[in-house]
Amino acid sequence: MLTYLGIDLGTTSVKASIVKDGKQLASCSHSTNASTNSSIGSAGFEQDVGMILKALQACLRGLSPETLATVKKICITGQMHGVMLWSSKHTQEIYNREKNEFEISCASPLYTWQDKRCTEDFLTSLPKPRSHLPLATGHGNATLFWLSRFQPEFLTSFNRAGTVMDFLVCILCGLDFPIMSTQLAASWGYFDSNGKCWNKEILRQESFPCHLLPQVAEPGKIAGDLQFDWFMIKRGTPVLVAVGDTQCAVYSILRNPNEAVFNMGTSCQLAFPEFLETVPESPDPSSPVQYFPYFNNQYLAVAASLNGGNVLSQFVSMIQNWMGYFGCVKSKDDVWRTLLESTSTSVSNSITINATIFGERHAPSKLGEVSGIASNNMDLHQVFLALCRGLVENLTNMMPPTFLKQKGIGKILGTGSVIHKNPIIQNEVITQYGCLDIELGGHSDSAFGAALFSEAADKS
Structure with missing residues (x-):
């Protein structure tokens, strides 16, 4: 029997679902309790990435080893718009295979879709995107613009950025550089959906840290293969590029x-x-x-x-x-x-x-x-x-x-x-x-x- 694993890294909880022939065979969910106090006060909506991945581990422990052993492919979804940063130097060290745990080091908080640090005045000061979607506070590239202007020294600790789902894919697949689906890229802002590319020329003119922008791929593309046995999921299992939770919620019903x-x-x-x-x-x-x-x-x-x-x-x-x-x-x-x-x-x-x-x-x-x-x-x-x-x-x-x-x-x-x-x-x-x-x-x-x-x- 071959099955398919879906993982949702949501705003308040994490869920895992295993499917065969269009029917759910098993599922498990756990609250994350990941919200943390922001250094900028009530305008900041941030989460502890370690708590999110801890909840994910609890979900997988709640599924039978026999069922996990049948997983053929993994697709990860989760809360859109948000952004986190990390250092690629430590990606290979984040998953402790002996303890079967994630040990987060040199990663920022997750700045979620609820983040309010980008005021109307700040957004007005930014260049207009070449995109059919408007920019708003809580969007990944708006938050990166804010960090580059108000906390530039903080950014120097990191050389990669993505959603928390992209971060997880990088850990699981041992990727040096994140690959983001067009769904998530569009949710970040400054993404041309016709050309399927970032507005890099516009961003560079404003000294935006373009080196942090992930590569982009269509939904359904394989990002990489699982680099270790994960519970009973076998090493070498393909992992798709992460996709949007709104799209997946609609697709499910x-x-x-x-x-x-x-x-x-x-x-x-x-x-x-x-x-x-x-x-x-x-x-x-x-x-x-x-x-x-x-x-x-x-x-x-x-x-x-x-x-x-x-x-x-x-x-x-x-x-x-x-x-x-x-x-x-x-x-x-x-x-x-x-x-x-x-x-x-x-x-x-x-x-x-x-x-x-x-x-x-x-x-x-x-x-x-x-x-x-x-x-x-x-x-x-x-x-x-x-x-x-x-x-x-x-x-x-x-x-x-x-x-x-x-x-x-x-x-x-x-x-x-x-x-x-x-x-x-x-x-x-x-x-x-x-x-x-x-x-x-x-x-x-x-x-x-x-x-x-x-x-x-x-x-x-």
Whole structure:
């Protein structure tokens, strides 16, 4: 029996999935608890790479050795946009084969997609990219620009850069130089999707550290072979170039060309594949819909909101903090239980909440707002209902039902942890996209999608 392994290095957890003939045989996930304090304070969103890889090891230990021994090919996906740096001098030393552990040395934190260090003024100061995608804070090359201008000495310790997935591929395959897929390159900024190359001429004029830019390859290309026995996965097993988690999540659930995927987890996306002959050479920063390289020469039309389950988590934390002032202690589970069990979706509610507390890439200054407050509508449940409605309305404004219908989309597949657990969000999706068929309860899974793609690429 031959199987395919998909690994997802996500924002809050790591997951591994093993697939055969399009069906998942086994899976395991672990929280990373990788967030660390940033030297620049609240604007920095950084993670400990060692904690991410420790969670990965725990996932593999949770899978049977017999199943791991059947893996024919590995495909790694994970959180897009982010960047980390390392020294190629130490790549061969990072995996301790005797202890079967990763020992990270001479590597930076992972600066994630949530990073806010690149202000609007800073982004305005950067050269315009020759790309159909606009540059935003949290994008790898924007972060590298920031580091080169404000922490240039820090950069001198490193000679390689990539996503955390590219870093893992380099370790597993013993690569001296990272190879990045077009999917991840596009998510970094300053990448020409038509020419499939970096905007090096533009970047060099601004003294950007171009020597850090990875090589680029199409999804499905083999980056290298496993250089050691990894648990029971055999040395010599091919490893594909890493791909995007949004693309893999859509790939895992989409089956028909007239379907779109509505996913709400930490953030929120609505996406569908589309064939494009070419893409524009310049971005439209104000457009809420962007096109990212997908699989099989398609692009993925994506309305990607920075606001999803993270907003609801902030609301729960706020309630806990307020209660703490009165000496009351309630766990997050208790607060969630009260909010979800006691809220009726039929309650009349005149409160309007624009729930964009984390801004949006196409409108970074658009923060949250509350209006319509009256003396009789400030009940906790009514406020929570308005917050849930506002989250879905935000995505509806980014990608309206009329836009989907014009593109031939007739059905929405709802997925993600928030949609699965929150009946209020479910009801709002049905209400706001009611002119389309809605199927909720589906399960998108980036690790599963990566494994599926690995199998499909092997058989094509």
